[in-house]
Amino acid sequence: MTGNRVVVYKGAGEVAVESIDYPTLELPKDVSSGMKIKKKAPHAAILKLVTTNICGSDQHMVRGRTTAPVGQTLGHEITGEVVETGDDVLFVNKGDICSVPFNIACGRCRMCNEGKTGICLNVNPARAGAAYGYVDMGGWIGGQAEYVMVPYADFNLLRFPDRDQAMEKILDLTMLSDIFPTGYHGAYTAGVTTGSTVYVAGAGPVGLAAAHAAQLLGASVVVVGDMNAERLKQAKSFGCETVDLSSGDKIQDLIEGVLGEPEVDAAVDAVGFEARGHGADAEEAPATVLNDVMGIARAGASLGIPGLYVTGDPGAIDENAKQGRLGIDLGLGWAKSHSFTTGQCPVKRYNRQLMNLILSGKAEIAKAVNATKISLDDAPQGYSDFDKGAAKKYVIDPHGMVA
Structure with missing residues (x-):
């Protein structure tokens, strides 16, 4: 693999899909240098995006209502297929389809051990807590993309038990990364x-x-x-x-x-x-x-x-x-x-139980939020429509994997 495409903030009211480097099993420079930890990340996995959603939190940045710099990559609601794992990843395998909590957590610090994964101490030198593709959240590349790197994969990834069942309910399961929890x-x-x-x-x-x-x-x-x-x-x-x-x-x-x-x-x-x-x-x-x-x-x-x-x-x-x-x-x-x-939802506190409610048919979150599939190239239009108040939850399907 030589490339990746990702949604990027271009200034107030504007986003674009741009090409960046394919992800590597390495931590962002801000994190490795700021936290004084190794840049190489054998604990990480690379995912091919199955679905990734536009969030109201993204809209705050795109409206120019945060300090996000031009060039900020976007996207923290991630569901994907594992395509590569580091040597220290033991329990997640290639081909697994997984939900990715928007909170990035090490699984090793005091906060993670207390179940407060929204305020992990080891993933963002600026403050407790980190997220993919978000301002002041550690410099992690966003997941409104074709591929994304997920650190501490054994801890962060929620693997769906059956691939075929997961794809049948993917518009519900994609909500597990953020808005449902x-x-x-x-x-x-x-x-x-x-x-x-x-x-x-x-x-x-x-x-x-x-x-x-x-x-x-x-x-x-x-x-x-x-x-x-x-x-x-x-x-x-x-x-x-x-x-x-x-x-x-x-x-x-x-x-x-x-x-x-x-x-x-x-x-x-x-x-x-x-x-x-x-x-x-x-x-x-x-x-x-x-x-x-x-x-x-x-x-x-x-x-x-x-x-x-x-x-x-x-x-x-x-x-x-x-x-x-x-x-x-x-x-x-x-x-x-x-x-x-207040504060970020600690997604891992709830996502497994909510997955079970979806798979059993007791939760119909896609219906409740009016999940609407679009392509990666349609993301800028999705942002525009969402900003105008569309009663939809836009689900980006970068690889055409959603039926």
């Missing part, structure tokens, strides 16, 4: 359980995944809020109630209109730092959703916050927001004894 993490850490009433802010793919996860966890009613009519229609398609935030009505009144009371047992923020206020013409107000969920969650409730918040946002509305400082009503959350769970 992330949505589940949001619902689970919000305390969703049998009979819960649940509010999910945001009907994008992560919000829809959180809503489906809440159903799997036994919620009696799942209410999804958004201002995009097509995305709300998608939430309704698998049994969710919806509230249209473009109405400008108070969130408490909208919830009461559905449930008969203005509060819920559990709430999930699946929007993040590009939140807008209520109303059709509302301007950006990044603390809106955080304050909404505190306002409607009952006393003693938990709040799951899988929505992304950043420390550097050059396009923010004010100087505080540019550094991730938001006007949060923390006093309200404190008075109501709320608990908050």
Whole structure:
């Protein structure tokens, strides 16, 4: 092999598919030099991409709302076929089809041993935690590509037990790399359980995944809020109630209109730092959703916050927001004894169990998020359509392997 094609950030609102070198069994220079560890990676594997998805987190970069440099490779939702392994890879073999957690983890540090693989200490010299194809996440090459290198393969890769079965359900299984575990993490850490009433802010793919996860966890009613009519229609398609935030009505009144009371047992923020206020013409107000969920969650409730918040946002509305400082009503959350769970989802905590739910037919995540297949060459158009609010989860099929 002599080459590889990958989606690259070219500046605000623009991506392109470019040719780069075929991956090698080596760590990125930033990681090996910054962590003072060997560059050679006999613990790694190279995967041929079967599917790789466009994520809302990618869109933050492409909109110019992070400090991502031009030339940043993209893509952290990876499912692939193993085509090469290093000498120290013992339990993954060529031909295996595997899901790749978007968290890159060594499997050896204190955080990994505690199951907190989203904040591994050995894969990013800048901060705890790393991801493929993402700004400030260690310099790892992105997976919206033809091929990708996965380090610590025995630890990171989730092998599907049957190849034919995996290919039949690949549009569901591709969601295991990020949004299904992330949505589940949001619902689970919000305390969703049998009979819960649940509010999910945001009907994008992560919000829809959180809503489906809440159903799997036994919620009696799942209410999804958004201002995009097509995305709300998608939430309704698998049994969710919806509230249209473009109405400008108070969130408490909208919830009461559905449930008969203005509060819920559990709430999930699946929007993040590009939140807008209520109303059709509302301007950006990044603390809106955080304050909404505190306002409607009952006393003693938990709040799951899988929505992304950043420390550097050059396009923010004010100087505080540019550094991730938001006007949060923390006093309200404190008075109501709320608990908050933020940060990257530790994908390995959930992905095997969620795989089993998919393979048994009990989880239909592709249907919930409206998985839509496109080619690698169509990725720029997919980014454009997604940015305009398409009620779809775009799944890139670089090699034409998806039926």
